Amino acid sequence: MRDAQPTSIYLKDYKVPDFLIERTELQIHLHPAATRVRSRLELKRNPKAGSSNAALVLDGQEMKLLSVELNGVALAAGDYEVTAESLTIHKVGQQAELITEVEINPAANTSLEGLYKSRTMFCTQCEAEGFRKITYYLDRPDVLSEFTTTIVADEKQFPVLLSNGNLIESKSLGDGRHQASWHDPFKKPAYLFALVGGDLEFIEDRFRTCSGRDITLRIYVEEKDLDKCAHAMDSLKRAMRWDEEVYGREYDLDIFMIVAVDDFNMGAMENKGLNIFNTSCVLAKPETTTDAGFQRVEAVVAHEYFHNWSGNRVTCRDWFQLSLKEGFTVFRDSEFSADMGSRTVKRVEDVSLLRTLQFAEDAGPMAHPVRPASFIEISNFYTLTVYEKGAEVVRMIHTLIGAENFRKGSDLYFERHDGEAATIENFLKAMEDASGRDLGQFSRWYSQGGTPRLEVSDQFDQQAGTYTLTINQSCPDTPDAKSADKLPFHIPVALGLLGDAGNLALHQQGQPANNDSADNTHCVLELTEQSQSFVFEKLPEKPVPVLLRGFSAPVKLHYPYNRDDLTAIMSRDSDGFSRWDASQKLAVAVIEDVMTSYRGQQQGQIDQRLLSACRQVLSDESLDPAMVALMLQLPSESYLSEIADTIDVEAIHHGRLQVRKALACELYSEFKQAYERCNSSEAYVYSAAAVARRSLKNTALGYLLQSDRAEAISLAQAQFAGATNMTDQSAALTVLVNSELPGAEAASSEALASFYQQWQHESLVVNQWLSTQATCALPGGLERVQALMQHAAFDLKNPNKVRALVGAFCANNPINFHRPDGLGYQFLADQIIVLNKLNPQIASRQLTPLTRWRKYDAARQKLMQQQLQRIMAESDLSKDVYEVVSKSLAG
Template identity: 45%
Template sequence: MLDAQTAPAAPHVTRREDYAPPVWLVPTIDLVFDLDPARTSVSATMQVELKEGAGGPLRLDGGGGLRPLTVAVDGQPAEWRMEGDQLVLDLAGRAHEVAIAVEIAPEANTQLMGLYASGGLLCTQCEAEGFRRIMFFPDRPDVLSRYTVRMTADKARFPVLLANGDHVGGGDLDDGRHWAQWRDPFPKPCYLFALVAGDLACRADQFITRSGRTVALGIYTAQSDLPKTEHAMAALKASMAWDEQVYGREYDLAVFNIVAVGDFNFGAMENKGLNIFNSRYILADPDTATDADYDAVAGVVAHEYFHNWSGNRVTCRDWFQLSLKEGFTVFRDQQFSADQGSHAVKRIEDVRALRAAQFPEDAGPLAHPIRPESYLEIGNFYTATVYNKGAEVIRMLHTLLGAERFRKGTDLYFTRHDGTATTCDAFVDAMEDASGEDLSRFRLWYSQAGTPRVKASLVHETGGGRARLTLEQSVPATPGQRDKQPMVLPLRLALFSAETGKRLAAQMVVMQDAREEIVFEGVSERPILSINRDFSAPVIVETDRSPADLAFLSAHDDDPFARYEAVQQLMLDTLVAGAARGEADHRPVIAAVRDTLADAHLDPAFVAETMLIPTESFVGDQMLVVDPEAIRRTRDALRRDLGRELLEQWRAIYAANHSNRFEYNPTAKGMRRLKTIALGFLAVGGAEDAAALAFGQFNDADNMTDRQGALGVLANGTAPERETALAAFYDRYRGDSLVLDKWFTTQALSMRADTPEQVERLARHPDFTLTNPNRLRSLVGAFTANQYAFHDPSGRGYRFLADMVLAADRLNPQTAAKLIPPLGRWRRLEPTRAALMKAELERMLATPGLSKDVFEQVSKSLA
C-alpha cells in the first residue's frame, strides 16, 4: 500500500468546459452495511470496466475523512494510494472486481450528508456528493450502476430496514439482529442511493398503474405522526395518476416508499423508489399545518415523484446540468398544483416566489445562468435561479411550442435518453426535433444570467385608427457577463378600450431583438396596454401606463394574472414614489382595492393575493439605493390608509369569511386567507376591537391557518393579548418541532421596533438549536427576510447573521452557506449600512477553517 496523502490544497474550481467522460464505469455494486449509530461498517464489491477508448487509473472519491480498512482487486489485497480525498488504483486490463471496506460514524455526522443519525433513525442524503462519505466511489452523476444492498442491524432498535428498489430477502439472526436485502433493477448514479433504518410505522396503500400493475405504497414515520400522513398519501396517488395522464409516464417499480425525517438539509430527495423527506413536507393535519403547509406537502410530494422520470430514469451528465432535472420538474409540479386548484392563484404564487428569491439573485453578486459555468462547491448552486428560473425557461418552451408539440418533445426526450445521463442541450434538441422549430436563439437562456428588462411604450394614432407599440429589451451586466445579447421573449399582449373596457386586440409577440415595433390596426378608441399576461416571460416590464390606466385594468383585464399585476404595480409605483419623495397619493390604490373587494364574482383566494401589499424587500429591489426606514414609513402609511378608508369593508369581509370549520378546498382556503388579511387591515386601520378579534380567532380556531394568522397579527402589535397568545402557542405546541418553528418565525418576522433584540433573545432559547436546519431557517432565515429589522442601523442584524453562519458552519456548512446572500446585497444599501455589512463578510472570510461552502458564498459576495 502506498499512502501519499498530501496537505489540503487550495479550493478547486470545477468548470463546465473541463468536463470529460468517466474513464471507468461501474455496472454493478453490492453494498453490505452492519448498522450502528456509533460505528457502521460498510463493504462494497464493485464490478469496474474501462470505458472503450479510455485509459488511466481508477479514481474513487472519498470525503469527510473516509479511510479504507481494506482494498482488494479480483480477490487479492491491492496496492493503492490517496491523492487528496481520492483513492487511486492502477489497474491493468479492462475489467476487475474491486472490494473496499470502511467504517463510518453516523451519529457524529452533523453535516447531514452521507449516512447520519436523526431522531433515532439512520438515513442517507447523497445529492450532490454525499455518497463519497459512505464509500469510495466515482461520485459523479454520469456513472450509473445497478445496486444490491444488504443491511444488518439490531432488530429492537432498527426493526425497519429500507433501501432503493425491491425487497428481495430478509430474516432474523441469532444475536437479536436481523437482515434485509434490496435490489434496484435500474441503473442509477450514486447520488440517488438511499438507505433508512429505524423504528418506523407505515401508512400503506396501493396504486394501480394504467397498464394494470399494482404498486405498493408506503409512507414511513414515527408511530405518533402516522395520522398526519393521510394528505401526503393522497397527494402521491394524485401525482402518479396525473403523470400518466399529462406526460404518459408510468411508475416502473413494484414499490414506492417515502420516509419522513426531522433533520434534513433540503425539502426532500427523489432517491429511486425510496424518497426521503424533510418531515415538514410530509406531516399535515388541521391543528398543526397551515393551508400553505398542505399545499407545500402536495407540491413537494409531486415534485419528488415526478423526478422518477425527469431526474432518475433520465439524469444529469454533470452538475452543471442541474436545471435539466430541477427546472423541468419544478415546472411539472407547478402544472400539477395548478390542476389541483386555481391556475390563476398558483401562477401568482409562483411569480411572487420568483420575484422574492430569484430576481434579487439575478441582480446581485451571486448571479449565474441556469446552467452555471463553474463552481467551488456544488451545494451552492441549488438556487432559485436553477430551480425557479429554470422552471420559467421550460414554461416559455411550453408557451412557444404549445401543449401538443411540447408533449411530443418530452416524449422524444424520455425515449431518446432513458437510462442515460444527459444535458440541457439534449432537452432542447428533443424539443426542436419534435416540433420542427429552430430554438438556437432560445438556448441563450441557459448560458446568460440576469433578468431582462422590457420597456413598453404605446402610442395611439387617432387619425389613422392605429396603435403603435414599441418594445425595447436589455439585460443588465452580471458578474463575468458584461455585454448581453437580446433574449427570446414570448410576450402575451392585449389592448383594452379605455372607454368601454372591451378587449380590442390580443396576440403573443415573440421578441428576439433589442427593439421591436408592433402595429395594431383598426384601433379607434384609446387603448390601454396589458402586457406579459400570465407572466409569459420572466422579465421586468416598464411601461408608461398611468395610475388611472392601472386602476382601469385592475377592474377590466380578462387575464387573472394581469388583473392582479395591475393592482400590484399600482401599489408598487405608489410605494416607490413615497419612499423617494416622502409622500405619495394613495387614492388610486384605495379606489382599486375598494373596487376589487366589491366584486362579488372574484374568487376569495384571488382577492386575497391581490390585497397583499408588496413586501419591503420587493420595494427595495426597485430602488437604486435601498432606504429601509423610508420604505417602512411609506408602506406603513399605505397600509394604514387602506385600513382606515376601507374599515367597514374589511369588517364586512372579516365577518363574511369568519366560519372556522376546517375544510381543505380552494374556496375554503381562499376564505381563510382573505379573513386574516382583513383582520390585519383592521388592526393597522385602528379598529379598537382588532386585538380582541385576533385573540378570539386565535382561541377559537379549529385549524393552524386561522391560529397562526391571528398570532401574526398580534405579534406585530403591542396589545397585551400578544404575550398571552405567544405563551399559549408555545405551551400548546412545545412538543411539536415543526409547529415550534412557526413560533420562532412569527416573532422573527414581527414588524415591531424591538424585533432585533427579540431575535437575539430567541437564539438563546432552550428550544433553539443550530443542528436542525429547519430550526435555523425558522429564526435566522426568517429574520433576514424582515428587511427593516435586519437592516437595523446599528448593524446588530448583520453581526447576528454572521455569528450564526460561523457557528453553523462548524456543524453543517451547506445550511450555513444558504444564509449568506442577504449580506451579499451590501452594495444596494446606503454607505453606513453597506460598510457594516461588508465588514461582517470580511470577518467571516478571515475566520480560520471556513468551509468551501461558506468561503465561496462570502468571497463572491465581496468580489
C-alpha cells in the first residue's frame, strides 16, 4: 500500500496563475533514450494574481534537469529547488526570460503521456498533464502561450517532423540530421502541444473555406496504411463544411494535419492543427473495417476537428470545466453524424450508450457531477458523465431555447471568449443573453451528480375530455450529496399523446394554442418543481402518453405502461426513438418473465405480443432496415444489469438467451426472408442505405444461428467465405463463434484460424479477432482469454490490445467474467497490478467492472472486494488506480 495517500484537488480552491507565459520556444533533439529539450519562456507576473513576490513553480516529472538560465545568467544549484514534481525559482521579477534544458527517455515511457515512442515513431499526448513530462512548464489550461517549435532528428530514420501551426523552416544540417520549425500564431495551453517524428507517408487534399481561403489537408500514416485514409479525408472535408454551415466556424491555419499512431491511450487528440489519432479512429477500408468502424472514423474525425473552436480557440479555464469543451463537442459531433446518416438511428445509439454505461457510472462509486467538485487524478475524469451526459446537458439547452437561439448563443460564446480559457458559467451566460432565458436552475445539471428519476401518474376525465399528467422528480444519493440535499432539476420532457388512430393534437391548459399543424402533436413540458401537473384538454379518448420523445432528458422514467400500450407505441407513434424505446421496454418485460421462471426452475413462456410485434416489424418492408434491426436487438445483458436492483448474472443471461432463441425459432422463416432480401452481391458502398441493409441482414443472420436449424451454419459459412467486406465477414465469424448448433464448434474453429491467417498483418483486424473470442458467451471464456494472452498477437503494452482482449472480456462477457468461483475477478486484478506500472491510465480504466461490486449477490461482493483490497495493498500504486480503488472500497 502507498506510504502517503494522494491528495484531492478541489474546484473551490482554484486560483489564477501567478505567472503567464507570453511566448514559448522549444528546441527538441529527438533520441530514443536521451531526447534533449531546450525551452525558452517569456514570463510575466499575472496582474490578476495580486502577488508581487510569489515564487515561480513549474511542473515537471520524469526528466533530468541539465541547466537553468534566468535572464541570461546561469543559475547555480542553490538558486532553485527541484523535486519529483516541480522546479521552483524563488526570485523572479515582473518579467523574465527562463531557459531550461532537460533530458528525457521516450523509449522507456510506457505511460504514453508526454513524449514517447510508438514503434518507430516519436509522438506526444499532453492532455491532460503530459507536457510536464517534456519540459518544465506551467502545465495548466489557463496559461496560454504562442509556441514556436524546432525539431532536430536523424534525417533517414525520421524524415517527417511535425508540430503545431504552420511550417516556417525546414532544412538539412549536413551531418545526417535535419530540422523543422513550426509556429502556431494562436495562443494555446500546453495540453494542446503536439510533436511527431517518424518515417511516414501522407495523402493530401485541399479545402476552400467559405471566405475563399485554401487549406492544405494531410493525413500521415505508415506507408502500408496509405490505402486506408480516403474515408477519413472525406469525413474531414464534410466536417469542415458542416461546421461552416451550422455554426459559422471557419478553420484558421494554413494546414490541418492528422497522424495515425498505433499506441495511444485515447481515441484521438485535438492538438491545434496537428491531431494525433489512434489508428482505430482514422484507418478504414471495406476489406478491413466494419460499418461501425467507418462510422466511428467519421464521428471521431469530426469531433477532433470541431474542437478547433470548442476546445482550442476557446479552451477551459481548469480541468473541472472539462465538459465545457467535451460535452459541447460531443453534442456537435452527434448532430453532424445525425445529419450524415439516420437521425433516429444515431439517437438510439447515443441513448443506448448513455443508459447502459453512463447511468451505471452515475450509480457507482466514481459517480460525479458533469462538473466534478474534486479529483485526485484528472485522467480518471475523462468519463461518460463528462462527455456523454455533458452532451445531453447541452442538448437540453438546445431544446429549451430552440435552434435559432442556440446558434446565437454559440456565436456569442465564441466571440466573447476567443483566445481565452473559459468556464461553464461563461457558456451558460452566452446562451442566456442570446435567448433571454434564465438558466440558473438549469445549471444544477452541472453541479449535482446522479441520474434523476421521474415518477409519472395520470388521470383522464372522459366527460370533460381532460387528461392530467403528474410528474415527480427525485435524484438518488451519490458520493457528492444525499438525495434529500439535492434541489429540483430543470428537465425538458418531450411529450406526445397516442390515440387509437395515431398521435393526438395537443391543447395544454394555460398555454397558447399551437396552430402549426406540422407540430401540434408534440410539445416539451418544463419540469422545474419536485412535483408538477400538466393538463391537456379537448381529448376524445384516454391517450397513451409517449414520454421523453427523442430522449429529451438523461433521466430514468417510470410510468405503468402495460404491454398493449407498448405495442401501440411500437406500431403507431410518429417518433422513431419512442417506437424503439417501446420495443426495448416490451422485451425487458418478457425477459423478466423468463428470469422469474428460471429462478423457480420452471420453463418460461414467451409473451406472444413480443413475437407478434417482431413479426410485424420484420415483415414491413416499408420500414427503414436500420430501424428494424435496432427494434429486433434485445436489450443487452449490461443494460439488464444496470436496471436491476441486484444483478442476477445467471438469470439475466438465461432469460435473454431464451427469449432470443424463442424469437429465432418462431420467426425463422421471417428472419431468413429478411436475410435474403437484404443480401446483396453489389460492391461495398458506405452509405446510410447500404449500412442499414447490412445491419438488418446480419441481425437476421445472428438470429438464424440461434435457432434449432443446423442448416443456418452453412449460411454463415458461405457468408464468411464469400464476404468482400469486413462487416459481413466479421458478422459471420461472430455468429459462428457464439452458436450452439451441432457442428458450430468445428465451423467456428475453422473460421477463426482462417480469419487470423488472412489478417494477421493487419493489427486492427486482429483486434477484432481477439474481441470476438473474448466476448463469446459459451462456457470456458476465461480459459480462452488466458490462452490468447500468450498469443503472439497480444501485447499488454498496447492499449488497443488490452481493450480488445482484457477489456472486452471483463466488460462485455458477464456470464464468464462473473463466474461464481471469482477467477474472473482475480484475472482482472492480475492485469491491473501489471498495468499499474506500465500504463496507469489504462489500468484505472479497466477497473470499472470491479467497482460495481455492490450491485451483486453477497458471495460475489466478497470476491470482488478481496481483489480490490489486493490491488490496494500493492506498493507504488499510481494516483490513477489508487483513486478508483479507494473510492470503490469506501463507504
